[in-house]
Amino acid sequence: MRRGFAIFCFLMTAGQAQAVDSSAIQRMTDVAHLWSDVKWLSPALASGEIDWDQALVDALPKVEAASTPAAFQDAVTALMKPLHDPAFQIFSINEPNYVSEESSQEVLEWLPGDVALLHLHRLSSMRVTTGELHFEAVTAQLAARAKGLIIDLRPTRESASYGYGAEFPDELIANFIDQPLLLPSNRYRYHTGFQPEIGITSGMYFSASLMLQTSRLMPVKGGHAIPMVFIVNQSNRVPLSALALQRAGKAWILAEGQASAAWAVPVRAITLDDDGKTGMNYSVGELIFPDGASGFGVDASVAPDSASGAGSPAAKAALKLIRSGVRPGGATVYEKTAAMPVRQLVSLSSELRFPSLPWRQLAVIKLWSTMDKFFPYLAYTDRPWDDALPEFLARMKTVSNSREYAQALAEMAAKLDDSHVWIQGPERASLYGEAPAGVRLASVENRIAIAEITDQELHKNAQVKVGDVVLAVDGEDISQRISELKKITSGSTEAARLRDVLPNLLAGANGSVAKVLIEDAGGVRHEVMLPRSDAFWKFWKARRSGAIxxxxxxxxxxxxxxxxxxxxxxxxxxxxxxxxxxxxxxxxxxxxxxxxxxxxxxxxxxxxxxxxxxxxxxxxxxxxxxxxxxxxxxxxxxxxxxxxxxxxxxxxxxxxxxxxxxxxxxxxxxxxxxxxxxxxxxxxxxxxxxxxxxxxxxxxxxxxxxxxxxxxxxxxxxxxxxxxxxxxxxxxxxxxxxxxxxxxxxx
Known part of the structure; x- marks a missing residue:
C-alpha cells in the first residue's frame, strides 16, 4: 500500500469542484489500501468475529468528509477501533530517542550492591570491531561478580546506524538462569490463494495462522539466576528472552517514554501524511507465549533522557525496581488467544440490489483488494489495476440504480483481462440480455456470421441461412453493440472477449423479437425478425455430431x-x-x-x-x-x-x-x-x-x-x-x- 496518505483541504470555489472530489477520492483510496492490508494481515480478524466490512462502511463517510489532517486521523481511528489492537497508535514522527555515548564510558558500570549496568550499544559496537574476545571477557566479569543486571538496550545514533541486534542478550542471559527458558513466538496470518466465498474450487487454497518455531534457552554450566532489568524505548524491539523472563517473574522491563505493544509484536508502520510527520502502527502478527497466552506490558517507565550512565534517570529507576521486591510482570494482562482461525462466511441472499453509497464503495474496495492480493495475472493487464480503484470509487457516486451499479462493477472486473472473470447477479440479464435469438454466431473473416440455426421455426421459413452476415440489431450497428458489450466482458485475448460477447449480441427480453439486418451470400441486405427465448441458451454452445x-x-x-x-x-x-x-x-x-x-x-x-x-x-x-x-x-x-x-x-x-x-x-x-x-x-x-x-x-x-x-x-x-x-x-x-x-x- 502507499506509505503516505494525501490530505487536502476543501476548496470553496465552483471552478475547483473537481479538485475537491479528487481529494476525497484520494483519501478513500489510501484508506482502501489500509483496510485491505488489515483485512488479510491483522490477527484481530482471524477469529471471524469482527465485521470488517461494516467497519469500513461506517468509516467511509467520515473519510470522505475529512477536511483537515486531524479529521482524517479521527476517521482512521474510527476504522481501526473495532480491532482493539494494542499496537495501534497514531503518533508524531520525531527524532528517535538516542542515548549519548561518551568515549570514556565503559561497557560495564557497577552500581551499589554489585548490580551491573551493561551498555549494550557499547558492547555490540566493540563486538563488531574486536570480535568475540571482549564480549567473552565482559560475560566472565558479570558471571563472577554480578548480583543483579541492568541491560540498557537503548541505541546511540551510531549503533542504530549499523543495527546492533537483540540476539546478544540471549548469550548473556544463559549465564544468569538456572533452568531452561522457553521463549515466546510470533504468530502470523497466512493465505495461499483465495478461498472461494461461494462455490468450490479445485485450487486447494487455504488460510492459516502460522506460528514461528521458538527457542529454548539453556543455562550454561554453573549458571545462576540473578534479577534483571531491561531498559527499552521505541527505537528497538523488546527481545523475546526479556519477555519470557518477565513472564517467569525473573526480569523487569523498564520503558523510556510511553510504552506500546508495538515494541513487542509484529507491526506495520506507515505515514499518514505526505510530509512524513505523522505515523501509524498496527499489528500484523501477535506475540504468543508457550501456554497460548498473549500480552505485553512494562513494569515501570521514565521520561526520555539521553543520559545513559549510572546517574541517569533510567539507571536509577532500574536499580529501584531490583530493590523493590515487586514481582516482575505483575501489571501485564495475559489473555488466551483463539487457538485456530475461523473463516467468516458470506451470504448472497441478504444483500440489497442497490446498496447505499458506502456499501457500493466497499464493493469497489473489496474487488480491488481481493485481486490486489490474490489475482495471479496482475502483471499482464492492459492497465495497472491500481488505476481502477480511484476511478470506480468516483464512479459509485454517480450511479443511480441497481443496473448502473452492476454495470460499474462489471466494467471494473473487465479490466482484469481474464476470460475466467465472470459477473453474476440480479442485473446480469439486464446488462447482457435475458434471452438470445435462435441462431449461433461466429466471428468469421472479421465479420459476424450465423454459424448455426438453433430455432427450428427459422429452418422452416428460411428467413436466414448459415453464413449470413449480421450488420445491425434493433437499429444499432453491430460494431457499436460489440463495443458496448466488450466494456463489461473480460477477456484474456480479444478473440476470447469477442467469443463471450457473441452469445449476448442479439439477446434481449425473453419473448421479444430481435430486428436484425443481415447480408446474404449474394450481398443482398434485408431485415429479419428473430424471436428471442431463454430456451435457446442450451443450444448456444457448438456441438459436433457423429461418432465421438x-x-x-x-x-x-x-x-x-x-x-x-x-x-x-x-x-x-x-x-x-x-x-x-x-x-x-x-x-x-x-x-x-x-x-x-x-x-x-x-x-x-x-x-x-x-x-x-x-x-x-x-x-x-x-x-x-x-x-x-x-x-x-x-x-x-x-x-x-x-x-x-x-x-x-x-x-x-x-x-x-x-x-x-x-x-x-x-x-x-x-x-x-x-x-x-x-x-x-x-x-x-x-x-x-x-x-x-x-x-x-x-x-x-x-x-x-x-x-x-x-x-x-x-x-x-x-x-x-x-x-x-x-x-x-x-x-x-x-x-x-x-x-x-x-x-x-x-x-
Missing part, C-alpha cells in the same frame, strides 16, 4: 475431446493402436480426460505437465510478496503408449482445462497444434461476493507451460494457423479438420 471417435481416411484416428467421456479413453486408444496419426479435437471443453490421455501419449517420459503458482498474503518478513509454486506431475499408465503423430485442433473456444490438455500433451509427445490461438485463460476459478448479491469469478492461480513459458493472455499458439471462412461455413466444411488431415497424410 473414429478412423478417418488415410488411417488417421479422430477424437472429439469435447464429448469424449473419461470411461472411453482406453477404448479409444485400443481402436487407434494401428493408426498412423491421431487428431485430438479440443475446440471446446474436455470432460476430465486429459490426465488419462496424457499418460497414454507420454513417449517423451515427461515427469511434469505444467507449472503452477499462487500468490501468498502474509506479513511474514521472508514471505511477503512471494508465491507458492509447484509442478504438476505427469500421470502414469501401465497400458501401451500411442507412438503415432499427434495433432490437436484449437481455437478461441479452447480455454482452461482444454488449454491445460494442450500443456500436458505437448510435454508428453511431439504434438502439432492446428487452428487459431486458444483463449489464454488457465488456472481454476474462485469466487468472491460483493454487496448487491453479486459474485465475481476469476483465475485463482497462474499456470505456465512445463518449460516455464507464459500461457495467460497468450494461449496455445498454432503451429499451422487455419481459421474458418464464410465460404466454408456456408458449404458445411470444417476447414481446420481438413487441414489437419492433409498435414498427417502428407507426412
Amino acid at each position: 471417435f473414429k478412423i478417418l481416411p488415410g488411417n488417421i484416428g479422430y477424437a472429439d475431446l469435447d464429448r469424449l467421456a473419461l470411461k472411453d479413453v482406453d477404448a479409444m486408444f485400443d481402436a487407434f493402436k494401428q493408426t498412423d496419426g491421431l487428431i485430438l479435437d479440443m475446440r471446446g471443453y474436455p470432460n476430465g480426460t486429459l490426465w488419462r490421455i496424457a499418460a497414454r501419449l507420454n513417449v517423451k517420459g515427461a515427469q511434469f505437465g505444467a507449472n503452477f503458482s499462487r500468490r501468498i498474503a502474509t506479513a511474514l518478513p521472508a514471505e511477503q510478496g512471494s508465491l507458492n509454486t509447484f509442478r504438476q506431475s505427469m500421470p502414469k499408465s501401465d497400458k501401451p503408449l500411442y507412438k503415432g503423430k499427434v495433432v490437436m485442433l484449437i481455437d478461441q473456444s479452447t480455454q482452461s482445462q482444454a488449454e491445460h490438455s494442450g500443456l500436458f500433451f505437448e510435454a508428453a509427445t511431439a504434438i502439432t497444434f492446428i487452428g487459431s490461438p486458444s483463449a489464454g485463460a488457465d488456472g481454476d476459478l474462485t469466487k468472491l461476493v460483493l454487496p448487491g448479491a453479486i459474485s465475481v469469478s476469476f483465475s485463482g492461480q497462474e499456470v505456465r507451460h512445463a518449460d516455464g513459458r507464459q500461457l495467460q493472455r497468450v494461449g496455445l499458439q498454432p503451429d499451422i494457423k487455419v481459421t474458418p471462412t464464410l465460404d466454408g461455413i456456408r458449404t458445411g466444411r470444417d476447414e481446420v479438420l481438413e487441414r489437419a488431415q492433409a498435414f498427417l497424410q502428407a507426412r
Whole structure:
C-alpha cells in the first residue's frame, strides 16, 4: 500500500469542484489500501468475529468528509477501533530517542550492591570491531561478580546506524538462569490463494495462522539466576528472552517514554501524511507465549533522557525496581488467544440490489483488494489495476440504480483481462440480455456470421441461412453493440472477449423479437425478425455430431475431446493402436480426460505437465510478496503408449482445462497444434461476493507451460494457423479438420 496518505483541504470555489472530489477520492483510496492490508494481515480478524466490512462502511463517510489532517486521523481511528489492537497508535514522527555515548564510558558500570549496568550499544559496537574476545571477557566479569543486571538496550545514533541486534542478550542471559527458558513466538496470518466465498474450487487454497518455531534457552554450566532489568524505548524491539523472563517473574522491563505493544509484536508502520510527520502502527502478527497466552506490558517507565550512565534517570529507576521486591510482570494482562482461525462466511441472499453509497464503495474496495492480493495475472493487464480503484470509487457516486451499479462493477472486473472473470447477479440479464435469438454466431473473416440455426421455426421459413452476415440489431450497428458489450466482458485475448460477447449480441427480453439486418451470400441486405427465448441458451454452445471417435481416411484416428467421456479413453486408444496419426479435437471443453490421455501419449517420459503458482498474503518478513509454486506431475499408465503423430485442433473456444490438455500433451509427445490461438485463460476459478448479491469469478492461480513459458493472455499458439471462412461455413466444411488431415497424410 502507499506509505503516505494525501490530505487536502476543501476548496470553496465552483471552478475547483473537481479538485475537491479528487481529494476525497484520494483519501478513500489510501484508506482502501489500509483496510485491505488489515483485512488479510491483522490477527484481530482471524477469529471471524469482527465485521470488517461494516467497519469500513461506517468509516467511509467520515473519510470522505475529512477536511483537515486531524479529521482524517479521527476517521482512521474510527476504522481501526473495532480491532482493539494494542499496537495501534497514531503518533508524531520525531527524532528517535538516542542515548549519548561518551568515549570514556565503559561497557560495564557497577552500581551499589554489585548490580551491573551493561551498555549494550557499547558492547555490540566493540563486538563488531574486536570480535568475540571482549564480549567473552565482559560475560566472565558479570558471571563472577554480578548480583543483579541492568541491560540498557537503548541505541546511540551510531549503533542504530549499523543495527546492533537483540540476539546478544540471549548469550548473556544463559549465564544468569538456572533452568531452561522457553521463549515466546510470533504468530502470523497466512493465505495461499483465495478461498472461494461461494462455490468450490479445485485450487486447494487455504488460510492459516502460522506460528514461528521458538527457542529454548539453556543455562550454561554453573549458571545462576540473578534479577534483571531491561531498559527499552521505541527505537528497538523488546527481545523475546526479556519477555519470557518477565513472564517467569525473573526480569523487569523498564520503558523510556510511553510504552506500546508495538515494541513487542509484529507491526506495520506507515505515514499518514505526505510530509512524513505523522505515523501509524498496527499489528500484523501477535506475540504468543508457550501456554497460548498473549500480552505485553512494562513494569515501570521514565521520561526520555539521553543520559545513559549510572546517574541517569533510567539507571536509577532500574536499580529501584531490583530493590523493590515487586514481582516482575505483575501489571501485564495475559489473555488466551483463539487457538485456530475461523473463516467468516458470506451470504448472497441478504444483500440489497442497490446498496447505499458506502456499501457500493466497499464493493469497489473489496474487488480491488481481493485481486490486489490474490489475482495471479496482475502483471499482464492492459492497465495497472491500481488505476481502477480511484476511478470506480468516483464512479459509485454517480450511479443511480441497481443496473448502473452492476454495470460499474462489471466494467471494473473487465479490466482484469481474464476470460475466467465472470459477473453474476440480479442485473446480469439486464446488462447482457435475458434471452438470445435462435441462431449461433461466429466471428468469421472479421465479420459476424450465423454459424448455426438453433430455432427450428427459422429452418422452416428460411428467413436466414448459415453464413449470413449480421450488420445491425434493433437499429444499432453491430460494431457499436460489440463495443458496448466488450466494456463489461473480460477477456484474456480479444478473440476470447469477442467469443463471450457473441452469445449476448442479439439477446434481449425473453419473448421479444430481435430486428436484425443481415447480408446474404449474394450481398443482398434485408431485415429479419428473430424471436428471442431463454430456451435457446442450451443450444448456444457448438456441438459436433457423429461418432465421438473414429478412423478417418488415410488411417488417421479422430477424437472429439469435447464429448469424449473419461470411461472411453482406453477404448479409444485400443481402436487407434494401428493408426498412423491421431487428431485430438479440443475446440471446446474436455470432460476430465486429459490426465488419462496424457499418460497414454507420454513417449517423451515427461515427469511434469505444467507449472503452477499462487500468490501468498502474509506479513511474514521472508514471505511477503512471494508465491507458492509447484509442478504438476505427469500421470502414469501401465497400458501401451500411442507412438503415432499427434495433432490437436484449437481455437478461441479452447480455454482452461482444454488449454491445460494442450500443456500436458505437448510435454508428453511431439504434438502439432492446428487452428487459431486458444483463449489464454488457465488456472481454476474462485469466487468472491460483493454487496448487491453479486459474485465475481476469476483465475485463482497462474499456470505456465512445463518449460516455464507464459500461457495467460497468450494461449496455445498454432503451429499451422487455419481459421474458418464464410465460404466454408456456408458449404458445411470444417476447414481446420481438413487441414489437419492433409498435414498427417502428407507426412
